[in-house]
Amino acid sequence: MYTSTDEKGLLNNFATEPKIYPAEYPSPEQQKRYIAYGAASLLLVALTIFTAVAIS
Numbered sequence: 001m002y003t004s005t006d007e008k009g010l011l012n013n014f015a016t017e018p019k020i021y022p023a024e025y026p027s028p029e030q031q032k033r034y035i036a037y038g039a040a041s042l043l044l045v046a047l048t049i050f051t052a053v054a055i056s
Helices: 028-055
Strands: 002-005 011-014
Antiparallel strands (some): 002 011
């Protein structure tokens, strides 16, 4: 942890910064999985809305 002192003698504590790394582009397999998750989520939301409309 990094600590500094100002002119009045007060301490300032700074958190340790995490190591930064660049994001990697998803592989074709991951892209297909994201599409499947999106389709399943869309279906779930559509069924929920349809059920709510049908009940009311």
